Amino acid sequence: MAAGSPAAMFCQLMRKRVPDTILKLDHVGVSFDALKAVDDVTLRVRRGERRAIIGPNGAGKTTLFNAITGVVPPTSGRVEFDGRDITRMPPHRRAACGISRTFQITNLFPSLTVEQNMQLALCGLTPRKFSLLGSGGLTDTERDQADRALALSRLGPRARSLVSELSYGEQRQLEMAMALAPGPRLLLLDEPAAGLSPAERVIVADVIRSLPAEITIVLIEHDMDLVLSLVDWVTCLNNGRFLAEGAPAEIRGNAEIQDVYLGKAHRHA
Amino acid sequence: MVLLALAVLPAVLPSYQVSVVTQVLIFSVLAMSIDILAGFAGRTSLGHGAIFGVSSYVAIYWSSTLGGDIWIGIALGILAATALAGVFAALAIRTSGVYFLLLTLALGMIVWGVCLRWTAVTGGENGLRGVGRPAFIADHASFYYAVLIIVAPLTWLMWRLVHSPFGLTLRGIRDSESRMRSLGYNVPLHLFVAFVLSGFFAGVAGGLYVLFNNFVSPSTVQLSQSVSALLMAITGGVGTLLGSFVGAAAIIVLENAVSAYTARWPSVLGIAFVLIMIFAPEGVVGRARLLLARRRSRSSKPDHSGG
Numbered sequence: 001m002a003a004g005s006p007a008a009m010f011c012q013l014m015r016k017r018v019p020d021t022i023l024k025l026d027h028v029g030v031s032f033d034a035l036k037a038v039d040d041v042t043l044r045v046r047r048g049e050r051r052a053i054i055g056p057n058g059a060g061k062t063t064l065f066n067a068i069t070g071v072v073p074p075t076s077g078r079v080e081f082d083g084r085d086i087t088r089m090p091p092h093r094r095a096a097c098g099i100s101r102t103f104q105i106t107n108l109f110p111s112l113t114v115e116q117n118m119q120l121a122l123c124g125l126t127p128r129k130f131s132l133l134g135s136g137g138l139t140d141t142e143r144d145q146a147d148r149a150l151a152l153s154r155l156g157p158r159a160r161s162l163v164s165e166l167s168y169g170e171q172r173q174l175e176m177a178m179a180l181a182p183g184p185r186l187l188l189l190d191e192p193a194a195g196l197s198p199a200e201r202v203i204v205a206d207v208i209r210s211l212p213a214e215i216t217i218v219l220i221e222h223d224m225d226l227v228l229s230l231v232d233w234v235t236c237l238n239n240g241r242f243l244a245e246g247a248p249a250e251i252r253g254n255a256e257i258q259d260v261y262l263g264k265a266h267r268h269a
Numbered sequence: 270m271v272l273l274a275l276a277v278l279p280a281v282l283p284s285y286q287v288s289v290v291t292q293v294l295i296f297s298v299l300a301m302s303i304d305i306l307a308g309f310a311g312r313t314s315l316g317h318g319a320i321f322g323v324s325s326y327v328a329i330y331w332s333s334t335l336g337g338d339i340w341i342g343i344a345l346g347i348l349a350a351t352a353l354a355g356v357f358a359a360l361a362i363r364t365s366g367v368y369f370l371l372l373t374l375a376l377g378m379i380v381w382g383v384c385l386r387w388t389a390v391t392g393g394e395n396g397l398r399g400v401g402r403p404a405f406i407a408d409h410a411s412f413y414y415a416v417l418i419i420v421a422p423l424t425w426l427m428w429r430l431v432h433s434p435f436g437l438t439l440r441g442i443r444d445s446e447s448r449m450r451s452l453g454y455n456v457p458l459h460l461f462v463a464f465v466l467s468g469f470f471a472g473v474a475g476g477l478y479v480l481f482n483n484f485v486s487p488s489t490v491q492l493s494q495s496v497s498a499l500l501m502a503i504t505g506g507v508g509t510l511l512g513s514f515v516g517a518a519a520i521i522v523l524e525n526a527v528s529a530y531t532a533r534w535p536s537v538l539g540i541a542f543v544l545i546m547i548f549a550p551e552g553v554v555g556r557a558r559l560l561l562a563r564r565r566s567r568s569s570k571p572d573h574s575g576g
Contacts, residue, residue: 071451107448111440119434120449130462
């Protein structure tokens with residue numbers, strides 16, 4: 001269900017060294033003093049999979065992302081990426097492994113131009129970031145990469161605009177473009193459609209659908225209609241704990257999830 | 270054009286004014302070194318006076334007390350300043366905002382305390398007197414040119430630095446550390462490098478100051494030194510780099526004017542600080558740029574930006 005065509009599955013099976021699971025969480029816990037934000041979560045994400053993490057507010061979804069990206073190292077358990085133990089690795093080295101993310105609350109460089117934002121997104125994993133006297137601006141290769149990522153996220157030709165001058169919707173698109181720019185293998189999307197209008201949500205969904213199949217995507221999203229149409233597999237958290245997982249159709253029918261999440265969400269919506 | 274004006278200056282100004290301009294050039298370097306951190310990395314340091322002063326102390330101690338060569342002394346001073354900046358950086362880079370400010374302030378106070386109490390080496394409150402300038406730069410005009418010849422390429426170096434890909438990473442860190450980390454940047458490492466480079470430039474300024482002043486005392490490393498240099502950067506416009514020249518000129522001219530009437534320079538400095546923070550927090554050059562950008566965006570399409 002995950003990696004697309006049978007041929008692709010076969011190729012992956014042939015590459016024995018590369019495990020089929022790209023992200024593996026074993027009994028991961030994150031505690032802030034007495035509060036267990038994430039409690040004993042175990043999950044596997046396959047290469048190329050589209051996975052949603054759902055759950056009510058305070059379920060620990062973003063904290064789980066922070067544990068995967070290293071912003072908040074897990075207080076217990078183990079995180080493995082592509083067969084490598086990254087539990088204690090700092091965030092910038094995880095990024096170098098191919099993990100990229102967007103933020104729930106737009107997290108850009110507001111005083112810089114779109115182009116400079118893209119340059120920072122592209123240079124994070126290259127030695128050019130230490131060029132002390134080199135000229136600024138994008139190289140030709142970087143410009144191509146930036147244009148490709150901007151086209152994927154459908155942000156228009158606004159390279160010279162300051163980020164603070166962009167509309168909120170455009171900022172969300174830049175958020176996505178910056179996460180895509182370095183060519184990640186695992187992309188973590190934290191509520192990519194948060195705060196967008198219904199029309200803009202449709203665009204975001206299209207963007208996510210059109211992303212290259214080899215990028216594994218884990219997605220946090222509150223909009224159930226949006227999320228269930230995008231992913232192969234859904235993990236539901238509640239109070240920091242694993243509650244259930246399954247294909248979107250099963251999740252729709254799961255009474256327990258209806259209770260803690262869908263029911264509430266629908267009543268409020 | 271500015272360089273040309275600076276080049277002919279000694280021909281038209283009396284020697285006292287030439288020496289004031291020389292002082293402005295030296296302190297511009299110190300102010301720019303602070304601006305690298307404050308304006309680009311978003312880390313305002315109150316420890317740069319100490320880094321600057323340590324360079325002066327080492328240079329004078331070497332050349333005067335130990336009787337060594339003045340140029341080697343200055344080189345050692347710059348080295349010491351850079352090393353001290355490394356120590357400051359190692360302790361301070363994990364903090365930001367007011368904590369960074371207070372930590373660099375405290376570190377600067379320690380240096381001041383050492384300079385005041387370690388009488389055997391620093392001469393305590395009496396300070397240390399230097400051996401004077403080498404003959405070929407002894408007069409005001411030739412010393413001015415020597416300083417100009419050093420400050421011009423230093424300014425170019427700092428300008429390139431803040432506009433390099435590395436400089437861009439500093440601005441990224443200023444805007445969002447968490448985004449930088451998730452993009453693969455080792456944020457503390459970038460800040461460390463920036464701090465050490467900044468310390469190097471402050472050290473060069475300290476070396477030039479030895480030649481200028483021929484005397485160093487605890488007041489060279491004390492807090493007000495850091496504050497006035499920071500104020501120069503702010504007056505000119507934090508994040509503009511070259512604004513430091515404007516700021517240094519304004520503060521030093523003000524200091525000279527005020528000291529003709531009163532000995533309460535620190536009070537005047539404090540009042541100036543308050544007024545600038547209230548009425549022109551973006552500084553002279555920063556304000557000018559804003560006005561220019563506003564006019565440009567009114568007259569033409571905003572897609573052709575100069576910044």
